[in-house]
Amino acid sequence: MKLAKTIQLDVSDNHIFEHPANPQEWAIAGTFSFVDSDPDNWSRKHKFAFQSAWLDLKSYGNSTFVQVTEIPIKEYEFIINSLAKHLVEKYNAPSLEDAKQASKQEIDDMAALCNHPQGTLLSIERSLVENGIKERTRVIKPTKERSKAKVWNISQDE
Secondary structure (H helix, E strand, C coil): CCEEEECCCCCCCCCCCCCCCCCEEEEEEHHHHHHHHHHHCCCHHHHHHHHHHHEEEECCEEEEEEEEEEEEHHHHHHHHHHHHHHHHHHHHHCCCHHHHHHHHHHHHHHHHHCCCCCCCEEEEEEEEEEEEEEEEEEEEEEEEEEECCCCCCCCCCC
């Protein structure tokens, strides 16, 4: 099974989000975290998170990009339970069992988005529309050229 982990291509997430995600955390879309709040009361950073961020499943921080990778079944089960507890504690889910069903659905929805080769990057765009929230996912597939690209050059100081 594939799922996505947060990735930081640069330090910008640390400046644009109220609570940036740590790299290499399992992630989901997390759109539910915006549903029961008033957009008129969102800070600029919260608006930016709404527009373009994934939600990590450890610190519940935001990340601009995630990367598709394999998830071991034990970790899959762990994050379902972890998200369920979070839904009960932060979002007042009616019961842990209901929260587990909801968290499994959220994670399975994310797994469906991750039906791409390992290493694929995903970004998300959200907007408010008349009847709710519209989401669009952008897929950046790895290529042989990208995987062999020289990122830096080491030279001696003179």
